[in-house]
Amino acid sequence: MTPQRRAGLGTNQEAVRRHNLGTLLRHVHGAGQISRAELTSLMGLNRSTIAGLVGELESLGISEHATPMGGARQGAGRPSAGVRIAAGGPYVIAVDLGVDRAVVARVGLGGRVLARAQAPVHSHGEAWQVGASVAALIRQVVEDAPPAAALVGIGISVPGLVRRRDGLVRLAPNLEWHDVSFGGIVLAALGLDVPVSLANDADLGALAEHVRGAGVGVDDLIYVSGNVGVGAGVIAGGVRLEGAGGYAGEVGHLRFNPQGRPCHCGNLGCWETEVGAHAIAEAIDCPPDKVAQLDEVLEGFTEPPRELRATGTALGHGLASIVNTFNPRLIVLGGYFRSLYPLVGAEVDSGLADRALPAPLESVTLVLPALGSDSALLGAAEIALEPLFVDPVAALGAALVDVRSRLAG
Amino acid sequence: MTPQRRAGLGTNQEAVRRHNLGTLLRHVHGAGQISRAELTSLMGLNRSTIAGLVGELESLGISEHATPMGGARQGAGRPSAGVRIAAGGPYVIAVDLGVDRAVVARVGLGGRVLARAQAPVHSHGEAWQVGASVAALIRQVVEDAPPAAALVGIGISVPGLVRRRDGLVRLAPNLEWHDVSFGGIVLAALGLDVPVSLANDADLGALAEHVRGAGVGVDDLIYVSGNVGVGAGVIAGGVRLEGAGGYAGEVGHLRFNPQGRPCHCGNLGCWETEVGAHAIAEAIDCPPDKVAQLDEVLEGFTEPPRELRATGTALGHGLASIVNTFNPRLIVLGGYFRSLYPLVGAEVDSGLADRALPAPLESVTLVLPALGSDSALLGAAEIALEPLFVDPVAALGAALVDVRSRLAG
DNA sequence: CCGTTCTGTCGATGCGGACAACAAATTCTT
DNA sequence: AAGAATTTGTTGTCCGCATCGACAGAACGG
Incomplete structure (x- = not known):
């Protein structure tokens, strides 16, 4: 009974069927392979109902029978037949x-x-x-x-x-x-x-990490992406935060330093002017034509250059604003931040801890994306x-x- | 089929009934009085189904029959009997x-x-x-x-x-x-x-304005509350944004001016140090013991004092960060901002327009709370x-x- | 005054999920 | 090693809920 967002609508029995079939598929999709027994407990429906739904999925050619279920033996009793995404499916x-x-x-x-x-x-x-x-x-x-x-x-x-x-x-x-x-x-x-x-x-980075990456099971996470510009994707309460027009998450243009450098958006000192790719490239004397490959450039460092320390601190300070605003359980650092964080993780962490409120800080964790690039x-x-x-x-x-x-x- | 958030669960028929009855009540609650005909079209269910649900609600003592439905005649045909919240109800x-x-x-x-x-x-x-x-x-x-x-x-x-x-x-x-x-x-x-x-x-301000205030029907709104400190409540996609621990929306501690004044949270130049009650009181020479009644003090002004202009601009600049981050359709200015905005609305508006990104800016509106205090x-x-x-x-x-x-x- | 139009109610129907009983497939125990 | 215990899948039946069709009631308009 998750979605049908924008609601206020009632539920008729056709919608129930649709929803249950869709939810079942979502579980199979999320796990890759899953036993029918797990499905019954996950969805809280009767065994017979699950059997019917699985049958329909199979007849649609979406899933197929996977006989003994991988290797995960769990205990006594008849082993549960697995459900697996079919090879020639959609x-x-x-x-x-x-x-x-x-x-x-x-x-x-x-x-x-x-x-x-x-x-x-x-x-x-x-x-x-x-x-x-x-x-x-x-x-x-x-x-x-x-x-x-x-x-x-x-x-x-x-x-x-x-x-x-x-x-x-x-x-x-x-x-x-x-x-x-x-x-x-x-x-x-x-x-x-x-x-x-x-x-x-x-x-989309946030979505993917939520479904099958570092944020599986975490309902409040933020994917901060360094990609020339800086942006964020937000999963709040298990759903994507979109905003009225779909533009939510433009944290790169948070006010950071009103005496700072001009940003392409027309303002002074947006966060992006401190932790964006151009700023970092300038700090480490990287030629402008390699800005797009900043992640590779950063990978080249064996030990953290002194010039990046301030960037790390600025990253942490900006993340503090994000933590105060969204109170996520997880922050995933994507894009070139993936290469930056191993270099200046200490500065980022301390910058965050210094500036975030204690209450939201205590439950947040910084990680790198499990899905890489x-x-x-x-x-x-x-x-x-x-x-x-x-x-x-x-x-x-x-x-x-x-x-x-x-x-x- | 709205809620049961934290889902992945299936829907059984008992849940259907619960949900439909609850949704019906939500509609009656929202409208105060509503005709059964409107309910059928709102919920997309059959007339008979609605009749059954309404009957159950009445037998529970929650709603009662309101014979001819107020005065809103809409056209030919038999007029629809109204459903109204019962007097001695819960x-x-x-x-x-x-x-x-x-x-x-x-x-x-x-x-x-x-x-x-x-x-x-x-x-x-x-x-x-x-x-x-x-x-x-x-x-x-x-x-x-x-x-x-x-x-x-x-x-x-x-x-x-x-x-x-x-x-x-x-x-x-x-x-x-x-x-x-x-x-x-x-x-x-x-x-x-x-x-x-x-x-x-x-x-809660955001919630109330969403349900029965200035934001009825608006699924993405933010209630910014000036209440000694500054905080925000966020409705995103029609649901409250809570965050992992429930602390989301602490926009008062957004970084605003790193060279600014110390904030009680330990940082320098939080937004609150510029638009919080203490800052405003200081600007207009209001005695510290009247800070809690700042709204009344502000009401006393017949024309905007010059000292408040900078505050208005700062308010607009901070709102710009909020607009970029959340992309709301509506911002409701509550607390003492309700008294402040009539004085320096022009500065707030221009401050917001200067600093927000064009895309999210074009769909946002600033209003005062319809529910007052x-x-x-x-x-x-x-x-x-x-x-x-x-x-x-x-x-x-x-x-x-x-x-x-x-x-x- | 009657036709139009819409609403509310009643019974019949269909459908989906729950339940109970049974068969099947392992693991644990003796 | 064989039976007991446990858990799963399958089948048939039942029940609840929403839908549909038909009919009556209640304004409105000409």
Whole structure:
């Protein structure tokens, strides 16, 4: 009975069925493989009910029988037959649009990356050019898909502000995009018509880490992404914090030092001007053309350079504001922060501890993403898969079969 | 199918019934009086189903038949019979603990204040003394309650950090409380055992304005409360943002000016040091002992004093950080901001417009609370009523009847 | 005054989940 | 090593809940 957000609606029995089937699938998706017994206890439904739902999932070709359930023996009694994501089942296309490269993957249920391709992208490139590159990559990863498998949708991670209502990219500073309908561009380049979802990269990083990364089971987490600019994705109470337009989480433009440097947003001393990629590059004398690969540059250090200490402290101070505002249980440091934190972790920690209120501080933990640099990509897969968990039957009905031949035509 | 947050659970038919009955009651509660026809279209259920649910609500003594539905004639056809909150139905006790006074009200469904009492509270008073005053006020408002009416619970608004798990008041700076179990204290003083819910005043202000104030129908709003300290309550996606421990929304300690004045939290230049009551009092030469009545002092001004302009700008700048972070559709300015905004609205608006990102700025509106100074009080009533909307039958079963005689004993 | 239009009520129906009983598959015990 | 104990999957039945169809009642409009 989770979602149907924007509610006030009643529940009819058809909705119950939809919801239970979707929730079941969500559990199978989350665990990859799970026993029916676990499903009964997780969902609080009767064994017979679970059996019926599992049967329906199998007849839809989504899951399959996995006889003795891996190796995890738990105790006496008849072992529970496992439910597993079927091999030739539905899949989605995930796109992670970075500042200098695009990664495209074909992802099945359970978060399994079935195929993968990437290509450099000219920064400051026209949107239609980027769209064409992405479309080519998509053709590539669809190549070896079984013809019977259905494409449910496309999810795209964008480093910028994305309007929730229609997926319009309002502003992507590093790509120099304003009001670009990138979803439409990609679809046009493909000649397809499938559901496309776009969202901010930090939001998707948070989602992915929540579902299958460092934040499994944590209902209040924040993914802070260093990606030239700085942004955050917020999971609050187990759901994504989107805000009215979908722009929530732009913590890079929190006021940090009113006497500081000018920010591209027009203000002085945004947090981003202290912990953004350009600031860090300047501090360590990194040439401007390597800013997009800042993570690799940082990986090159064997021991922390003195110049980064202030950055670490500033990162901690900014995180303190975030902790005071959101009171998360977990903060995941993504993007180039993933390479920065091992260098100046002590400064970050102490900066945070100095400035955060005691109450929210005591329950927060800083970690690195468990999914490495794939967080946003897998998050993009998650939003594309989302319709399946709301109504599996409808989503499968709307999905596209035999995509390869359609693409050829 | 809204809540049952923390989910992943399935839905059985018993839960369906509970949920539908609760949702129906929520609608009646929100509207005060509503026709069955509106209920059918709002909840998307069949007429017969609604009839059954309404019947159950009536047999529980919660609602009653309101024959011809007020005056709003809409067109041809048989007019729809109204559903109205019954007079002698269940009620809650709402407590708004201020810095210098406590307000207690007996509130029925529909948000109707049935009785009301208040008393001054010594600031820096011991918690048990405050608890005794509150208990006395509660006895007072329960005095004229019909013996058959049931007390569902007590909701308490506290100006401080409240731990969600158990309602412990972790820190209330203006009362000088640390780790006070105020709910237990009040119950002990009353000699009763009913459900008690505590929450932060700004959170409850947000809730009340969302349910029956300036933010009806707005799913993303923020209530910024000036109340000696500064805090915010956040409604995101229609639900309260609580954070892991329940401390979310402490925007008063956002970093604002690192060269600024020391804050009681130990840092320099928190936003609160610029727009908090002490800062404003100092700016307008208000004696320190009147800080708690800052709203009245501000009301006294007929035209905006020059000294407040900088405060207005600072308020706008801080709100810009909030807008960038949360992307709300509505910001409600509560507490003494309610008196401040009419004076320096222009400065606030321009400060906000200067510093917020264009995308989130374009959809946000600043308003004053529609519930005046009662926001937190009515919010306290709302959280106490909440169990009724989750499961009316169970909540009513656990409620206390004939409270007056129990209090006497 | 009658047709229109909408609402409320009653009984029949369908559907989904719960329950009980039984069969199957292991582990534990003797 | 064999039986007891335990847990799971399956089947058939029952019950609760929402829907549907039909009919009566109550204003409104011409």
